[in-house]
Amino acid sequence: MTYCIGMRLDRGLVLMSDTRTSAGVDNFAVSKKMFTWEVPGERAITIMTAGNLATTQSMISLLEERSVSEQDRDPSIxxxxxxxxVARLVGATLREVISTSSASGQTSEDQFGASIIVAGQIKGGKPTIFMIxxxxxFIEITxxxxxxxxxxxKYGKPILVRVYDAAMDFDDAVKLLLVSFDSTVKSNLSVGLPFDLQIYENDSFSVGRTTRITADDPIYQQxxxxxxxxxxxxxxxxxxYKL
Structure with a gap:
């Protein structure tokens, strides 16, 4: 399991993902779940993944392979x-990986399932987020x-619902996401640090501020x-309440 959030503000997008993968109650590892494609001045696209690790890694590898060079960009993110x-392409690629991984009649496709967040902006369009x-x-953010x-x-949603404001600045949004992630970490061993964070400012068409928040980060601890x-x-x- 994992935890990822894609949030839209009036001034841009804020994205955060954890990095924990698990194969049993005492076997944990760190694996990146946030991936970015960029053509400066034209587009910036970020994907976050949750679910079966083999499925998500295969999907990302396919998208990367099909974006290597101009002649290979068919189809390409x-x-x-x-x-x-882009959301249609990612959805089709995810479905392609799941269908080829499943052994018909022997293994349920649910075992190879994954959910994806696609966020970003392409010149001529608005910044947006899709959940696949x-x-x-897929559905688009509204x-x-x-x-x-x-x-x-489920553990991190209540704070988001109560505090979110589209007009909040990026720093407050990051604080909100950290509280949501911290609540989840304390409630479920399958979610853990470090967290990957990315901030995209409207119409920048470039990957913005990015960082990895570790367990010893002093601001996170505060x-x-x-x-x-x-x-x-x-x-x-x-x-x-007295009876």
């Missing part, structure tokens, strides 16, 4: 004219649904400890 067409399902179909989560979503203290303080001031 660097050639599609819109983000909608294992079947290859004002009513301003963020997508994939993976272990947010984690401060959020726990704030919850305890808030609990103490709530009225007691």
């Amino acid at each position: 660097l050639q599609e004219p819109t983000m909608f067409q 399902y294992p079947e290859g179909n 004002d009513d649904t301003p963020f997508f989560q994939i993976g272990e979503t 947010i984690s400890d401060g959020w726990g203290d704030a919850l305890r303080d808030a609990f103490d001031v709530l009225p007691r």
